[in-house]
Amino acid sequence: MAKRILMAVENLGMGGMKRAATVVGNAMTEFATVAFYQMADVPSYYELKGxxxxxxxPVMPAxxxxxxQTYQQQMTDLADILIEEKIDVVILNAGILTSFIPYxxxxxxxxxxxxxxxxxxxTYFNQYYRDMRAEFVAGVKAADVVVALTETDLEGFQTVTNRAIKIWNPLTMPVSGRADLTKHTIAFTGRIAIQHKGIDIMLNLAKKLPDDWQIAIAGEGLPEDMASFERLIKANEVADKIIYRxxxxxxxxxExxxxxxxxxATSRWEGLPLVLVxxxxxxxxxLSTDNTGAVEILEGGIYGELAAKNADALWYRLEPMLQSYEMRCLLATKSLERAKDFELSAILAKWRDIVA
Structure with missing residues (x-):
């Protein structure tokens, strides 16, 4: 009889975590009965097969x-739903939901x-969940399985629990075509979150670009971050270097x-940044800053260029790439080779094993 699985997230808005959760959850419908649950009440940004x-x-948790105590009602609701739906396996994404596990x-x-x-x-211990660290750690210890994304994070979680494993998040979009390596355009994809995504670092780097090169940005942000984004563009005098999409x-x-x-990619921290893949x-x-997620994907610089989290270090790596089409072609070959390691089929097989 097929397992009944609930994929639980804080909200189903746009974001890398939600994208990975929905892609894996949708793929699990091949061998299980899958439903999705969010604490918030927002339209799902992504297609759901369950x-x-x-x-x-509903609440939008913070x-x-x-x-x-804050989410006692929501925690009780989730337990009631798990009982009513006869769920066998619940996958709880990130920290607030993880803190519910002992209950x-x-x-x-x-x-x-x-x-x-x-x-x-x-980032979890010292930023996001600093004020609820005890509850978060208790949830991690109570979980039957803890899924980490990188070797660094696996080692970290193994100091808390002996039930941690590593599974990469899979490539989450279909591929059609190849990049045109002759374009004088640098692509950036990510939320306009100034500190997290290093938007300030990127705009400082943009000042160094030759006149015929631009950075094209795909992403949205909260109103306060968008206002800071506009101010930083003006302060750095790079309006002519930025294409905001x-x-x-x-x-x-x-496209x-x-x-x-x-x-x-200029993030100060990341789990496993699938925009790279x-x-x-x-x-x-x-070309990425040397956060732990990028280091894992690029295998320490084998499959791409890594630099410290500042514009000067990035420029040192970027300038040769701008000048040499041959270098771009060589790095493109490495990118295509590495991307195969993140295909869904192999990653889904690991998920199938742990939900069994």
Missing amino acids: RLIPAPH NGPDPL LKSRLPELKTIAWMHNNID GGLHDEALA HYRQASIFL EAMSFGLPI
């Missing part, structure tokens, strides 16, 4: 202290709980990658 179960008391286990001792960690452990997906995003010669699958050479 039923979306509405939250009885990280902070005392999650078990869920108290009500459903036979339930299999999987905590899926989409960011790096240092807004949020893109499907064919428009594919964004095809009409570029280099992919740039997306760009690599189109044959784009990669």
